[in-house]
Amino acid sequence: MRPLEGLVVLDLSRVLACPFATMVLAEMGAEVIKVEQPGSGDETRGFEPFAQGPGGEVSGYYMACNRSKRSITVNLRSEEGREVIRGLAAQADVLVENFPVGTLKRRGLDYGALSALNPRLVYVSCTGFGQDGPYARRKGYDTVFQAMSGLMSLTGERGGGPVKPGLPVADLSSGLWVAIAILSALQGRERTGKGGHIDVSMFDAQVAQLTIAAARYFALGEVPSRLGTEHPGRVPSASFRCRDDKWLHITVSDQHWQPLCRALDMPALGTDPGLATNAGRLARREEVMRAITEAMARLTRAEAFAALDGADVPAGPLLSLDEVMADEHVRARGLVERFAHPVLGDFPGLRVPLRFEGWEDPRLGRPPLLGEHTDEVLRERLGMSAAGIAALREGGAL
Known part of the structure; x- marks a missing residue:
């Protein structure tokens, strides 16, 4: 048994930060029901790079953050579609969303509306700048948060301009904060019997991670300069x-x-x-x-x-990506596993890097096809008939 088996997560999020968080939960055993837009799905299904297989092509970006989930398509602009979400939220342990502030409230799917149906619901709203404050309605992407939080000002060669890290660290670290928030709230619910609303700001998350740089500012009044790979407080x-240019x-x-x-x-x-x-x-x-x-x-x-x-x-x-994947320790620790995909066939992925004793380890699963599980989720969770599902689909709700 994996540690999160039995947990049901309704995932209304898209792109990277929150999908990364819910994938971690899914591979630790949670049932994650990913709600996607009919016809197009999560926009990352159209993001490069595309992996080619016997059955066509699939976005590698989408696969990197959506493994082990069930995909359903629901039109949130349709009242019938919103009723489906209400029915699923009434049974869920967790709901995760990253819509702009106020969007789900206008559709009757905010925390207040859904917690009235399910007081035990843990509802996570992850936005760029949080639910309040002067920037609350601004939009932003990973690199915007890197820039505004000070992270990018710390990154780059001595005397040179700012440089972004090679990975979307604001998205990925915000996803980890979302996962921490969910697990913390679930532990709190065990004591109180009640869920709650969690406001996660990706900007806040980056400012909170300034840690040692902020410590130098608090202690010394120092605004750290860019030092390349050097450490401001440790030499060497x-x-x-080296001689071979490595x-x-x-x-x-x-x-x-x-x-x-x-x-x-x-x-x-x-x-x-x-x-x-x-x-x-x-x-x-x-x-x-x-x-x-x-x-x-x-x-x-x-x-x-x-x-x-x-x-x-x-x-x-300093290893390049191909060197990392070939590294003997990476292989020995089993950090790259494989899943069977209906379009691509056998395909690799990076496992959740946790090892448990007392529970089964996280398990690498494949990402879902768009809407692959719509019918079975509505049958299992809402008791809907084939005719009822067909009527919803005909009406544009699914």
């Missing part, structure tokens, strides 16, 4: 180019300093008492970085990593 902690990242504490100097043949630095502590190395950052840069340029990445790893100095090669 950076990526270095890169190795090193991060050390005081106990690693002398072993690093021995491994890289820098005896003068290793015996310099002024560099024995991080404070001393911070004060002489340029000198230390120049010496390590020169030492690393004499070695290939494999040679440098072998020397540092052999000295128990924390270091790791």
